[in-house]
Amino acid sequence: MNYWLIKTEPAEFAFADLLRQPARTECWGGVRNYQARNFLRAMAGGDLAFVYHSSCPEPGVAGVVRIARPAYPDPTALDRHSAYYDPASTAAAPRWVAVDVTWHADLPRFVTLADLRADRALRELIILRRGNRLSVTPLLPAEFHRICWLAGLP
């Protein structure tokens, strides 16, 4: 079991929007950074990930998803009408990947960015590093469980 943190802009797609998707499942694509892509590739079915809201009035951790389907070619990269279309990616040689994520748990408490920064146990969290921009990052099991605790999960 591996643990992850994935970013989204809630104005585009918020954690709560998962509840309105068929089977509470969404294709998580559009990642266009090689390091983040490699983390997507490293995900296994059943892994858990926090969904983090960024570029919004209250940045922070909003919920937990489970990886329902591991990496496959990102359909948005091949779709001419998608904002994430990449002409350098082809069906024969796909450059980008997506995973499917399924709703796993709501959080009793929204964990703000300030909460994360204030917690000494989370000092090494990748997204707290200066200048970090990765939209997909791994979490240590201890970090995952610490954030669960901050969120009021059992």
Added chain:
DNA sequence: GCCAACGTTGGC
């Protein structure tokens, strides 16, 4: 391979 220019991210 270097590196300047440019674009993007994301908190504030």
Added chain:
DNA sequence: GCCAACGTTGGC
């Protein structure tokens, strides 16, 4: 809107 930080691009 600002700006720091970083990734990518492309000329050389």
